[in-house]
Amino acid sequence: MIDPFGRSVTYLRVSVTDRCDFRCTYCMSEDMTFLPKSDVLSLEELDRLCSAFIAKGVKKLRLTGGEPLVRRNIMTLIKSLGRHMESGALEEMTVTTNGSQLGRLAGELKAAGVERVNVSLDTLDADKFHAITRRGDLGIVKDGLQAAKRAGLAVKINTVALKGVNETEIEDIAKWCGDEGFDLTFIETMPMGEIGKDRSDTYLPLSAVRERLDAIWSLTDIDYRTGGPAKYAQVKETGRRIGFITPLSHNFCESCNRVRLTCTGQLYMCLGQDDDADLRAALRASEDDQVLYAAIDEAISRKPKGHDFIIERGQSAPAVTRHMSVTGG
Ligand code: SAM
Ligand code: SF4
Numbered sequence: 641m642i643d644p645f646g647r648s649v650t651y652l653r654v655s656v657t658d659r660c661d662f663r664c665t666y667c668m669s670e671d672m673t674f675l676p677k678s679d680v681l682s683l684e685e686l687d688r689l690c691s692a693f694i695a696k697g698v699k700k701l702r703l704t705g706g707e708p709l710v711r712r713n714i715m716t717l718i719k720s721l722g723r724h725m726e727s728g729a730l731e732e733m734t735v736t737t738n739g740s741q742l743g744r745l746a747g748e749l750k751a752a753g754v755e756r757v758n759v760s761l762d763t764l765d766a767d768k769f770h771a772i773t774r775r776g777d778l779g780i781v782k783d784g785l786q787a788a789k790r791a792g793l794a795v796k797i798n799t800v801a802l803k804g805v806n807e808t809e810i811e812d813i814a815k816w817c818g819d820e821g822f823d824l825t826f827i828e829t830m831p832m833g834e835i836g837k838d839r840s841d842t843y844l845p846l847s848a849v850r851e852r853l854d855a856i857w858s859l860t861d862i863d864y865r866t867g868g869p870a871k872y873a874q875v876k877e878t879g880r881r882i883g884f885i886t887p888l889s890h891n892f893c894e895s896c897n898r899v900r901l902t903c904t905g906q907l908y909m910c911l912g913q914d915d916d917a918d919l920r921a922a923l924r925a926s927e928d929d930q931v932l933y934a935a936i937d938e939a940i941s942r943k944p945k946g947h948d949f950i951i952e953r954g955q956s957a958p959a960v961t962r963h964m965s966v967t968g969g
Contacts, residue, residue, distance in 0.1 A: 641697050641936070643909075643943035651700045651868075651898035652693045656686060657711040658903055658965045662738050663774040664762075666800055666829050667964055669836040670774060675966070679904045683717040685923055689901060692932045694724050699731040702758075706903070706965045709741035718752045725753035734758065736798070740776065742784030746791040756794040758825075759785060763806045764816060772805065785820070796823040796883075803844040810852045818878030825870050825883030830912070833963030846884045853882065869896070887912070893946030899939070900967045907939050908967050912947020914960055 641649040658675050660668070681689070690701060701721065708714060724730035735749060736758040749757065761781065763769050769778040788795050797817050801807065810826075817824040826849050829839050850873075853859055859873040862881070869892040870883030886892070893910075900908045905920025922935035 641940045643940050645945055647896060649897055649899055649940055650698055652698045653702045653704055653898060653900045654690060655705050655902050655967060656703055656708045657706040660707040660965060661710050661740055662776045665772055675904055681903060681905050683713060687717055687720050689919060689923060690721055692929055694729050696936055701730055702734045702736060704736040707738050708735055709737050709745055715748050722753035739781035739784040743787045746787040746793055750791040750793050757788055758796045758798050760798045762799050763809055764812060796825060798825050798827055800827045800829055801844040801846060801849050802842045805842055807844055810849050811856055814853060814882060818880050823881055825885055827885045828887060830887055832960050846886045902966055909939060909943035910947055911967055912960060913944050915942060
């Protein structure tokens with residue numbers, strides 16, 4: 641699949657549910673409205689859609705959400721998709737999770753062919769963790785991370801940089817990841833979906849994060865890529881990499897290789913634009929995958945050049961109305 645700007649689309653992110661057991665302040669409001677359950681694709685339909693993308697050249701699949709691991713019987717889908725890892729059609733299958741279910745599922749994930757999980761963790765302080773997630777328990781997530789380690793899963797921590805919330809913890813989080821053997825990526829807040837407050841209050845550009853790290857360690861920019869948008873630096877003192885995802889202060893669209901599928905079968909060709917393609921209609925129109933392939937081709941031909949995210953003080957309306965939990969992070 642090649643888009644109009646010559647970019648090859650090899651990476652599919654699937655939000656298997658928009659529901660979540662947490663309510664992170666930057667992601668959702670406390671009284672978030674979720675998609676009607678009747679609109680959500682069955683696990684069999686998600687399998688068929690993912691398999692169609694793999695047949696069309698997707699090599700990397702990430703399951704995300706909402707919280708993917710709270711969807712009922714999600715392991716049935718993950719185990720079934722594992723056949724594409726076994727056949728070699730898929731090079732990587734990963735999961736982005738808040739970690740709340742890892743204690744229970746880490747072993748099964750590894751057995752199904754998942755080698756790596758991205759776990760979101762914005763603070764190492766239990767009270768702050770509860771305040772950010774509104775419902776989460778840091779102890780449970782930390783136990784889940786140990787279970788992931790024991791199961792042999794590689795772990796990458798995703799930390800959203802939040803001014804006045806975790807900016808003084810940046811070094812501690814980086815040090816802790818180094819000690820635990822976890823990779824780490826910092827993310828800037830993106831203006832996606834109404835959260836009932838102005839995101840510019842907590843927006844922290846990653847240049848500030850980098851400055852804090854540069855003050856204590858020697859960081860060298862490196863060319864390492866994981867197929868995602870992060871730019872990496874190597875830390876001499878810890879021997880580990882730190883990634884930086886800077887959608888606002890540095891536009892990363894030139895090398896974009898991904899598309900995103902929602903749990904209702906909408907395909908978003910760009911995280912930061914509203915245009916979508918209704919693959920549920922194509923999926924249900926015929927049992928013949930050719931109809932689906934044609935709909936996918938048509939969608940890829942509409943992949944835009946890039947996003948237009950900006951976060952400005954006083955401008956509380958998000959750039960796109962959809963929440964990150966709908967399109968998947
Ligand atoms: N529930 C899982 C989790 O938290 O990892 C997967 C879905 S979550 C939407 C994926 C990632 O998006 C998380 O790392 C989260 O911190 C990040 N995220 C959510 N809303 C965001 C926003 N508005 N700006 C930047 N990152 C956001
Ligand atoms: Fe849930 Fe992930 Fe959004 Fe937090 S960031 S509310 S864990 S979907």
